[in-house]
Amino acid sequence: APDAMIATGGIAALPAVIAGAIQGTPVVVLEGNAVPGRMNRILARFSRVVAVSSDEAAVGLPAGRTVVTGLPIRREIYTASREEGQRAFGLDPSRRTVLIIGGSQGATRLNRAAEEAVARLASRGDLQVIHQVGGGWDGAGRAQTPAGPIAGIRYVRVPYLERIGAAYACADAVVSRCGANALAEITACGRPAILVPYPYAADDHQARNARRLVAAGGAVLVPDAQLTGEVLAGEIAALLDRPGRLETLGAAARSQGRPDAADRVVALVSRLAQATPQEVRG
Template identity: 45%
Template sequence: MKVVLAGGGTAGHIEPALATADAVLRADPDAQVTLLGTERGLEVRLVPERGYELALIPPVPLPRRPTPDLLRLPLRIRAAVRQTTEVLRSHQADVLVGFGGYVALPAYAAARRLGVPIVVHEANAKPGLANRIGARFTSFVGVASPGIELPHAQHVGIPLRRSIALLDRDAARAEGRAFFGLDPSLPTLLVFGGSQGARRINEATAGALRTLLDNGFQVLHAVGQGNVEAATKAAAEAAAEAGPRYVPVPYVDRMDLAYAAADLAVCRAGAITCAELAAVGLPAVYVPLPHGNGEQRFNAVPTVSAGGGVLVADGELTASRLAEEVVPLLGDRARLDAMGASAATLGRRDADDRLVEMVRRAAAQKSVGG
């Protein structure tokens, strides 16, 4: 089976594509897998690191509002479709799998032109333009959660890294806390806001830190690469009074161990974050990033409605509000366990295998059709 995956641009598109690529090879070690991307996206680094071929096409950002760029969009799309058609043809693609974003749109058009079967995966609660178009071209549409409005949508979940999908938080807790230099017995808060950190979350955490430490908690805080100096100073001041119970790091490479170490998270509500926390059963205080069409809030709503998390608007997150939400939760083991169990009811640890089964059914259509 020859599979081309269109999942470039952001980590929210790339990570599910890479997890799917891994699952394709587990199911069929002889499969040929290629990822589509552009020279602007994170895929330039992430895809080769994982050992996959990356085929580059011209980027076609989709303007959110009328601008002069909108007038040039048809020409850019035609150029990208032309190059993507060459990639699909030269790789003799049996199936095209798109994960949304501006890499997926020309890929869907090229696949339709060549008669290559299409599979669409939508991670966000509010589908973007590319996947709304792509879903019209196929009956193979996988979505992250029930209720996502796309034609032929089937709930498969979001393909996750195996280190997350197979994580047993209880079994790995001691290893996780040792890895980050945390106390093995204290209630632990994990704070993170993406690779660059999140200013609002960082500021609220800094303001609430003394309250959190005074209540006997410890904090693992991914502050973002540009915020290390200030966080290190705060850690030194906290350690002088309360011991080394605040651990700031620029970035967490081992999210599996961070999730295992934590009893509660404070975080944004990107689709991947929501899917991972549900899969591992970690309750969270979600602070959606207020941008785009509000998709982050919608991503968190199913887990929050099930009782697996708390939702706080970005503009409402202050130091006092963070402490108000976190202190009662971290001090109540039974409630945390109940919230984690509720979150886990929405988690899909086998989303990658479910999506690959859809891919194989789609590819079989081409075989039948010649």
């Protein structure tokens, strides 16, 4: 039997977690969202500890079993240099950069608003945009908004961000949905953000994820129903043009980050593998 198990959710984890619990193997469940998912709530019943991203996530989970660790992310997400990012995307070091993340499958509403925002900001020679559109975007906007220089602005569009750490490193601000991984990355990198929660997420967990960062002063929230190119362009301009605004939001975002989350989880699992349940919970 293994010395310990880590489960990240999903129904496929259930048989293994139950088997581990029957054998007495310590199980750690990772929950990155502010609202624990249905399957993780079930897995938590068989776990010794649930590693959560915030105290809010502990609500609804077995009492006394949660530990705030943050959500582990890859080290390369937050260790790349600004110069490395600028080289990777062919950017101008003298301009400020906005990173727009549409997700691996794309987000039609967000992508459309981003393209419209770029068109509205076309005259800005101090701005460049990296737009990750995802594989699900059909490219309908390409005829309207070609990649490359558009009047003054520089626009770089890519399907995927294979080097997302480099993208964060050169970004002055980020526009994103509010999944657990995205927020863990944004805060670990200390980037100001414009957050657009996906409105159909289970238990509205994306809005709940965003709430803590917005309350801390590290992000601006734009509800999906209000998202248009005009609104997004206005929010981007407000971040860039108000003196000190980027720095203030970035510092607040960094204060919420846990780049050491992976180390915390490893330490927790190591301790579990050598301790009794009473020692861990006590």
